[in-house]
Amino acid sequence: MSEIHAAQVSSLEKGKLTEFQVAEPAALFGNLTPPVSFPVAPAFVDLATVSVFVDDTTDRVWLNATVGWFASFTAIGTLEATFQLLRETVVIYETRQAVSSPPSIPAPPAVVNNIVHLEHNDNTPIIIPATVTYTLRVQASAAGAVTSGPITLTAAEIEKNVVG
């Protein structure tokens, strides 16, 4: 109700967030059963998918993804994971994260955990109004990387701003 009043006395603001979508295959550490192993490059495994109906070519889509993952080291070393966001089949964002073992592994495996966060703004989600599907996927540099959760992928349409 108060927004009616606000609209009467101030300029209409835009750039609003709408059509918020989420895919959350697991919200808790250890809750993804069975855990998903990261394939070794060049293969990928899909972790989450969301679809957003985008109704205007001026809309942007704000994507946020978080994944808890870990590596089980049986020998000292470093393991790297590559996370990607795809619009349909096109890679639009990529980030890499690595974990390193401790200097000695008294009782293998040595488990090292990390949390990755991906953020991307898709400035050109559509050329005509359509439902757009976004996928989060991952691969690893070597065997031993796993996620047992959490995995969260969110997408929201952001309308154009008042100016620019």
Next chain:
Amino acid sequence: MSAQVHTSQFIPIEKGRLSEFRFNEPTTGFVLSASPVVLAATVVLVDDVSDRVWLNGTVNWQISLAGAGTASVLFEILRNGTVIYSAVQSISSFFPVSPFIVFNQAQLQHVDTTPITTPGLAPVLYQLRATVLAAPPGTISTLFQVLSAAEVEANLP
């Protein structure tokens, strides 16, 4: 209705909107231990059973090592005392020197799809907490933490 009454005369009504944004950003650090420590907390007033609550948490933390090894910390988000999200992050250090400080940053994201189950306005308490699962000798502490929460209305059917 809302300001969008005006907008809706020209474009289709869009839903899934973000509203009631809240945050808590304690600027002092906390020493972590095997007992859970609440780092940040905020209350969201949720008014509709179809509302979601989008939670984002960030914790910058460190270990001041007295030796090499791996420290692992469990980060959790709670709704009214119940754990609804958890993630684990580690710091590994190769350097057996003391003191040696190593940093990491945990970014948490969760969408609570059932913040309330009965119709009507209700305050919902969200907490961000941390627990040390395993650590080599040393002190684990946070430098900065933020928990933000926003109601997100239902999308168009």
